[in-house]
Amino acid sequence: MTEWIAGIEGTEAGHRLALLLALAAAFLHAVFGALQKGRHDPWLSRGAIDFSYGAMAAPVALFVVPWPEPHMWPIFVTVFFIHLGYKLAQGYTYTKGAYTVVYPVVRGTGPFFAVIGAYLLFGETFTVTQWLGVGVLLAGIFGLAVYNLIHWQLDRDTLRPALALAVLTGAFVALYTTYDAYGIRASADPFTFLAWFFMIDGLTVMPWLAATRWLRMGDRPDLGPLMLRGLAGGFVAFFSFGAIMMATRLDKVGEAAVLRETSTVFAALIGWLALGELVGPRRLALMALIAAGAVIVEMGG
Template sequence: MSSWLVSLEGTEAGHDLALGLALMAAFLHALFGALQKGRHDPWLSRAAIDASYGLMAMPFALFVVPWPEPHMWPIFAGAFVIHVGYKLAQAMTYSRGAFTVVYPVVRGTGPLFAVIGAGLIFGEHFTPGQWLGVAVLLSGIFGLAAYNLRHVTVDRDRLVPALALAVVTGGFVALYTTYDAYGIRATADPFTFLAWFFMIDGVFMPVYTFRRWRRIPSSEFVPLVARGMTGAIVAFLSFGAIMLATRLDKVGEAAVLRETSTVFAAAIGWIVLGEKVGPRRLALMTLIAAGAVIVEFAG
């Protein structure tokens, strides 16, 4: 499968597959975010997910995929540090603000920085039509955040710090998207990067949150572990999809298309978390989707 994927790089078929993978990652990333914002402590939810995907990835990394080339070890070290910063910022954000308020800001800040980073690092350039699409998408995302900020009444006193942290988290999203795209392109087999990344990345949060585990009721332990295992599978599919998309096609386009996750997040917030979605928010979500369509067809 690896050789087949590599053969599609830079082709029309590769572009179409990257589009599908980016949209799949969008839905799954929204689901992943909601899993961390449920009834459990976001720190423990993330730790349960990380521990699960680290353990699941271990046999694949050690016994299935080719071992990383020597030059990959510094790349893995850099990815580890960046993702630690991202997880700390994300957990602080989700523990302070309503999901439908902070999530759009995180996802809106990320693609703008990622597009700029892809231009500087990979020499990618957007057409004027694609920049228009980015503007439309971002107007919908930040409009949604502004609307939510005005109308959400839960934890009102913590919303401003939560929004500031959401911008920081968005910066980390752009950083890891660009850096990990570089990493998955630096190895011959893309699945080598993915397997080793998940095994290494699964270490930090379980260790960092060790003391918190002793404070949860015993009745919540099994549901939290189950949430972690579910989140691990979602993470494999979501992160794996967007990373493969960045290897097959342009990093900037994949980053922008993934941010249609805001639409899916609003739907999940409404259906699963019981957060209201009215006609104005629906219109703003339509802007997000329209911006993504413009980016794709103006390329």
């Protein structure tokens, strides 16, 4: 598998596979966000999810894939702190804002920064048509933010900080997207990077923060349903984060990052169908505008 992936990197076949992986990551990341934002406390959900995927990755990292090369350890340390910052920002964002309000801003802000990061780190450039797509995407993002500021009635006292935190989280999304792409390209075996990333990221901080939070609660939720949600989220995380990391190894980082943000449409549907959050035609149109910008970027490449 590793040799086959190395053989299609930078080819048309690699581009097509990266396209499919980015679209899969879009849907799965919307599911992942809904699992964290669902009926459980977002911090508890994240801790259960992290523990699940870390525990599942540990035997693969330790006994199946080749061990990382010496130069990979500083990369893993940097990746760990970037993802920790992302998860803390995301947790506070979901605590203060409704899922369908903050999720599009998080996922829409990320690719703009990712395109800049991909240029600085990998020398990737966009065509005029692709920059037009980025502009359409940003119009949808800021249009959605303004619409929410004017019309959203729930949690009005926390809406502004929730949107600000959503932008910060989007910046972390861009940072981890570009640096993870650097890390998976620096490893001789991409599956070594993925397995060790999930083990280190999953078993270190968030499960312990979640356990401490659970112990301090007066009305503690049952661990059974919480861990079941964590197990489901762990499997989704493997395929969601793993798919986008592999896509950035096979093809351009900026294009993969932008195309993944079609997840905003999936998020709207999930928020409406699963979480009972009203979307409305105007907000749905603005989310579709974000997705349209991502499609323009892909078609203009």
